[in-house]
């Protein structure tokens with residue numbers, strides 16, 4: 001595996017899943033237009049299998065304790081980007097404000113224009129899952145999800161919903177937008193779970 005013709009160190013090569021190539025760029029990929037967002041009207045909702053639904057305004061969300069995570073991105077379109085740095089609110093931190101019912105086993109992230117992405121609860125509760133407002137020390141760019149995106153580690157990047165506006169907890173799994181449109185529900189880059197032949 002090579003980047004710009006240079007040979008990679010074995011430690012770096014070992015972090016690149018099968019069928020992926022490294023990039024230093026940050027490609028933009030999504031379905032539909034980039035939403036226009038008014039932070040005065042923006043809110044974030046937690047609903048589904050919770051004791052009480054929770055709603056945050058932008059101000060309230062920004063006051064939650066902040067964390068930074070570094071993780072590797074693997075996109076199903078075959079690029080990987082290592083050591084990306086995200087800042088925001090950890091999923092585990094957000095969960096301190098949520099009275100989760102024991103039947104909850106799956107999470108659907110809801111984003112602008114009805115976009116959804118689903119993950120099993122245990123992946124959502126990964127210590128690195130973050131609702132990020134910054135990337136690489138700067139506010140997110142609009143086309144990368146400003147003002148807030150979910151970043152889910154250990155899965156192909158389509159599970160990381162840009163322009164996220166809420167999360168829903170469910171007892172049963174429910175396919176998200178890309179999972180209904182040809183991508184694999186499990187999305188493990190190390191197993192190359194790219195396409196949806198085995199969703200059914």
Ligand SMILES: Nc1nc2c(c(=O)[nH]1)N[C@H]1C(S)=C(S)[C@@H](COP(=O)(O)O)O[C@H]1N2
Nearest residue numbers: 027028029030031111115144158160161162
């Ligand atoms: N709201 C929303 N989020 C989305 C998508 C989308 O279509 N809509 N596409 C996903 C896909 S397929 C990828 S690869 C990543 C790309 O994120 P990037 O544009 O920041 O690289 O966003 C994910 N999040």
Ligand SMILES: [Mo]
Nearest residue numbers: 029075076158
């Ligand atoms: Mo993607």
